[in-house]
Amino acid sequence: MPALTGRLQPPGDGAVRIAPPAAADAVAANGQKLSGEVIGILDQAIVEAAAAPSFLAALEIGYRAFGASACTAAAREGIDAFLQRRTADFSKTG
Numbered sequence: 001m002p003a004l005t006g007r008l009q010p011p012g013d014g015a016v017r018i019a020p021p022a023a024a025d026a027v028a029a030n031g032q033k034l035s036g037e038v039i040g041i042l043d044q045a046i047v048e049a050a051a052a053p054s055f056l057a058a059l060e061i062g063y064r065a066f067g068a069s070a071c072t073a074a075a076r077e078g079i080d081a082f083l084q085r086r087t088a089d090f091s092k093t094g
Contacts, residue, residue: 011055018050026090035074035090041065 021043026034045065049058069075073093081088 013054015053016050018047020047032087033090035072035077035093037072037094038069038074041069041072 026036026039028034042065045061049061052058052061074088074090077090077093078088
């Protein structure tokens with residue numbers, strides 16, 4: 001692997017053909033239930049970013065998805081749980 005000394009190539013532009021993310025239970029590796037709404041936002045962003053005409057457009061799609069997920073009830077639950085030092089319960093947020 002080359003050292004990071006001027007040999008970096010910028011990300012390419014153009015759409016990338018991908019299969020849509022497979023439907024799966026919104027469960028973390030540790031078994032904790034995750035927000036189905038946020039998983040849906042992420043799945044949509046993955047598909048849209050792959051189809052974007054440029055790397056910058058794909059980044060913008062990712063930024064918007066991050067913003068959309070931050071405005072969900074699940075985000076509020078996660079933040080509240082962190083501040084209250086408890087496990088988040090996303091089953092009540094969708």
